[in-house]
Amino acid sequence: MGVVNTHDILETIRMIDDENLDVRTITMGISLLDCIDPDAEKACQKIYDKICRYAKDLVKTGEDISREYGIPIIHKRISVTPIAMIAATTPQVSPVCYAKALDRAAKATGVNFVGGYSALVHKGFGPGDLALIDSIPEALSQTEFVCSSVNIGTTKAGLNMDAVEKMGHVVHDVAVATADRDSIGAAKLVVFCNAPEDNPFMAGAFHGVGEPDCVINVGVSGPGVVRAALSKAGDCDLTAVADLIKRTAFKITRMGQLVAQEASRRLSVPFGIVDLSLAPTPAVGDSVAYILEEMGLETCGSHGTTAALALLNDAVKKGGVMASSHVGGLSGAFIPVTEDAGMIHAAECGTLTLTKLEAMTAVCSVGLDMIAIPGDTPDEIISAIIADEAAIGMVNSKTTAVRVIPAIGKKSGDTLNFGGLLGGGPVMEVNPASPLRFVKRGGRIPAPMQALKN
Amino acid sequence: MRAILTVVGKDTVGILAKVSQVCAKEHVNIMDVTQSIMQDLFVMIMLVDISSCAVPFSSLQDELEAIGTDMNLKIHVMHEDIFNSMHRI
Incomplete structure (x- = not known):
């Protein structure tokens, strides 16, 4: 069959039909x-x-490419x-x-x-x-x-x-x-x-001032595909796990690159970047948490989660980088709690906490994302959560973000339900000790030594 | 443009006949065919040239997918570039 063999063709079909492989977004x-x-x-x-x-023609072009x-x-x-x-x-x-x-x-x-x-x-x-x-x-x-x-x-x-x-x-x-x-x-x-100027993913996408007049950026996905590949590999060591994730990320990203180039050509708009992301959805099987569990953790959030996520995040980038001519955006594994069936489960059973999530954000792509917190959380605690997360990004020269949802009228243990891709999940506990005086000081936290590279 | 047509499902009489009938009717040239039984599943893969296809690509997809539904098979027709880009460096 030309240069592509039967096994490869069936693998692609299986990824799409059974493992939730998709291009998550074409963003103009x-x-x-x-x-x-x-x-x-x-x-x-x-x-x-x-x-x-x-x-x-953006929506129609996306639909046409999807169909073809x-x-x-x-x-x-x-x-x-x-x-x-x-x-x-x-x-x-x-x-x-x-x-x-x-x-x-x-x-x-x-x-x-x-x-x-x-x-x-x-x-x-x-x-x-x-x-x-x-x-x-x-x-x-x-x-x-x-x-x-x-x-x-x-x-x-x-x-x-x-x-x-x-x-x-x-x-x-x-x-x-x-x-x-x-x-x-x-x-x-x-x-x-450290917000990226070419991020195709919502809610944080904006068009930076250094960008051209118009550009096409594409975000790929595919946690289900990575998990399925690991599941088939059985009890191999972590070197083999990393290698397998790289190979899988390569294939996922090549698909994104093809879609990006095709969209760019059909819309006559320059191609910007492919964002090499593993973006989960609440669909069962399309979860980043399940990948970590497939690696051998009983539940996401257990000790070992940060290490497993670090391996995953790095391997996704290494595999994806070679598959795309220009990589950008957030690029890495996302851990939005309410959008990930495995994260929701781990949060519900208490294994995944806000403090563990904060540690996880030090080694992956985004930050504290889609986390429901009690509606009566004082504003200064939200500010302090933002400050902690931003400090991790600032010191590690990476993007971090906070998207927490104060669930008005709800308390820790209740559930919030948005439906659709935003999902839903338990309201998570926050540390009630007051950071008020620290937050009220205002001013600026000076740039870290990493900034002084000139 | 060339496309890859795949048929996966339980083996029954007349699969190849029905699919190739649609191809002939719509002026789709079959360039290569392989078929085999993998773990009790019938798997057929065709490389087809749809440059002279009489109907829009999406209609061809609908027509073939309808046969699939009738015969309890999964039929996909996809642009060949998707496979080339994913599996070739």
């Missing part, structure tokens, strides 16, 4: 810098028009220039009008999320940044498809602790503003350290 990044206008209404119209013009190549492509999405930069020109109006313009554009183009209601404040705030951050609760409660992110630190700049303090309140307020919908607004807000 669109610059809005040329939409800036001192009249907010005009700016919003320009934004709507530009997004609709550039992305009018036989690969599910789950999401078609859009990321835009951080809106704080656009809204800074119109201080007389609330930035929420921009969120509404993005929401309308998302509806018109048929994408399921648009990311970029964002501000980059790692070293300090401009007036536009403050206005945007203050408007996040309103923006996320009044829109359906808009995602928001705020970058509060980088390895080069250190941590803006005033922003950290502020974001504790904002996360809480977003949850309150959407309390009637299981606080879902908080699931669309990410607080970053």
Whole structure:
């Protein structure tokens, strides 16, 4: 059969049919810098028009490629220039009008999320940044498809602790503003350290200022495929495990690269990056936790979890890097608790705790992701969770993020249920000791020595 | 464009006949065929040229998938590049 043999063909079919292999997202990044206008209404119209013009064929093209190549492509999405930069020109109006313009554009183009209601404040705030951050609760409660992110630190700049303090309140307020919908607004807000400018994954995607006018980024997935490969391999040693994950990640990423190139060609938009990620879904069998358990842990969260995750994360990158011409975004294993059947189970039975998750984020791609916490968690504790996570990112020159959902009206042990890909899970316990005085100090945590490389 | 057509399922009379009938009807040229029994499963793989296919690719897929459903088989038709890119360096 030409150069590809029967075994390989059947392997691909099995990965797609039985092991949940998919391309998670094709994300079109669109610059809005040329939409800036001192009249907010005009700016919003320009934004709507530009997004609709550039992305009018995005969803259809994704569907066509999916059909032709036989690969599910789950999401078609859009990321835009951080809106704080656009809204800074119109201080007389609330930035929420921009969120509404993005929401309308998302509806018109048929994408399921648009990311970029964002501000980059790692070293300090401009007036536009403050206005945007203050408007996040309103923006996320009044829109359906808009995602928001705020970058509060980088390895080069250190941590803006005033922003950290502020974001504790904002996360809480977003949850309150959407309390009637299981606080879902908080699931669309990410607080970053070292936010990547080319991330295709929501809720943290935005289109960085160093990016071209328009670009196609693709995020791959496939935890089920990695787990199945390990399951077949039996009791081999960890060298063999790492090797097997690399080989599997290579195949997954090649598929993503093909889809990215094809989408880029058909849409006449430059190809940006492939994000080499293992992104779980709540579907049974599509879990990163199950991979760790397949490696030999009784339950995810046990001692040994951090080591197993470090191996997994590194092997995914090593396998993926050779399969793609340009790699970027978050690239690594994701551990969003409510979106991963194995993580949900481990959290429910108490093996997986917030402290263990924090340790895990030191060796994998994102951070404390999709974690439900008690609705009455004080804002300063949310701020302190953000500070801890950002410090891990800053010191290790990696991206970390916090996406916690204060489950309004619920306490530790209750469950939260978003449904769909956002999943659901138990409300996890937080350490109640107060970090109030530390958080209230504000100021900046200076950049670590790693920053001083020049 | 060339595509890989795969049929997996329980062996019954007439699988090859039915699939090739559709191919002939829609001007799809069969370039290569292998078939075997793997662990009690009938597995057939065809390399087909669909450059002159009389109907859009998605209609061809629908037609073949419908045969699959009728005969309790799984039939996929996918662009050959997906296999080349995943399994060749």
